[in-house]
Amino acid sequence: xxxxxxxxxxxxxxxxxxxxxxxxxxxxxxxxxxxxxxxxxxxxxxxxxxxxxxxxxxxxxxxxxxxxxxxxxxxxxxxxxxxxxxxxxxxxxxxxxxxxxxxxxxxxxxxxxxxxxxxxxxxxxxxxxxxxxxxxxxxxxxxxxxxxxxxxxxxxxxxxxxxxxxxxxxxxxxxxxxxxxxxxxxxxxxxxxxxxxxxxxxxxxxxxxxxxxxxxxxxxxxxxxxxxxxxxxxxxxxxxxxxxxxxxxxxxxxxxxxxxxxxxxxxxxxxxxxxxx
Ligand SMILES: Nc1ncnc2c1ncn2[C@@H]1O[C@H](COP(=O)(O)OP(=O)(O)OP(=O)(O)O)[C@@H](O)[C@H]1O
Ligand SMILES: [Mg+2]
Numbered sequence: 001x002x003x004x005x006x007x008x009x010x011x012x013x014x015x016x017x018x019x020x021x022x023x024x025x026x027x028x029x030x031x032x033x034x035x036x037x038x039x040x041x042x043x044x045x046x047x048x049x050x051x052x053x054x055x056x057x058x059x060x061x062x063x064x065x066x067x068x069x070x071x072x073x074x075x076x077x078x079x080x081x082x083x084x085x086x087x088x089x090x091x092x093x094x095x096x097x098x099x100x101x102x103x104x105x106x107x108x109x110x111x112x113x114x115x116x117x118x119x120x121x122x123x124x125x126x127x128x129x130x131x132x133x134x135x136x137x138x139x140x141x142x143x144x145x146x147x148x149x150x151x152x153x154x155x156x157x158x159x160x161x162x163x164x165x166x167x168x169x170x171x172x173x174x175x176x177x178x179x180x181x182x183x184x185x186x187x188x189x190x191x192x193x194x195x196x197x198x199x200x201x202x203x204x205x206x207x208x209x210x211x212x213x214x215x216x217x218x219x220x221x222x223x224x225x226x227x228x229x230x231x232x233x234x235x236x237x238x239x240x241x242x243x244x245x246x247x248x249x250x251x252x253x254x255x256x257x258x259x260x261x262x263x264x265x266x267x268x269x270x271x272x273x274x275x276x277x
Pocket of ligand 2: 172
């Protein structure tokens with residue numbers, strides 16, 4: 001953990017629609033070349049933290065009301081998300097968003113857009129993604145909407161990798177996937193980190209698997225950091241053990257469940273811009 005940080009989040013607060021506080025005083029550091037976990041249950045503030053870093057919160061009427069975020073030594077204030085992507089900071093959104101009506105390969109091509117590569121470059125990058133995810137090569141002509149959940153997650157990650165990122169903000173890659181597929185995805189993350197030096201800030205409810213791969217982690221609750229440390233330290237935390245490791249009330253198989261209500265609330269908010277009662 002001695003490397004210079006690629007990302008520093010300094011005491012940030014985020015509010016949605018000017019009245020709903022989502023984060024209060026969150027600070028974290030991602031050392032260059034590391035995998036850092038951001039753990040916590042539903043509504044803890046994981047996605048908000050990632051979107052604050054990528055400057056995507058503004059699209060949801062979110063606002064950074066305090067603190068600052070520094071990526072590779074420069075404050076990200078007012079830097080557009082695509083400019084950050086050009087500089088190597090990309091986000092893989094929660095729910096493995098793909099363009100359902102485009103082929104797997106066209107989804108991947110879109111990821112390279114920020115680099116404006118020439119044809120040869122683009123083809124070389126596609127081949128690289130197919131080496132990382134051989135299954136996507138077999139499925140490259142398939143419409144992404146017909147790909148399996150695991151394949152869609154690979155497309156979402158592959159698309160981010162087409163931007164040749166230095167730091168990937170990865171939001172709940174395990175969500176809704178079978179354990180074996182989750183394992184495969186995490187192995188890929190570990191390989192990219194080890195072989196290509198890609199740094200990751202990885203938001204997850206599934207602490208058990210995440211802490212096998214991350215060197216360091218933070219636990220969020222109610223928009224605050226309530227714990228931090230290396231995997232061993234965090235695994236000793238009562239809050240984490242009870243809530244996310246299956247020994248307490250919420251955990252079943254190592255993760256808490258996304259409730260349909262919370263999804264419904266979120267969709268409602270997106271559609272109407274109001275809170276759901
Ligand atoms: N677009 C939005 N408008 C208003 N409030 C929001 C919005 N998005 C999130 N929130 C609220 O901000 C808080 C943090 O939500 P966030 O989505 O960051 O949590 P999370 O840790 O990612 O949860 P999950 O595990 O369910 O994805 C919650 O109280 C949530 O209801
Ligand atoms: Mg989330």
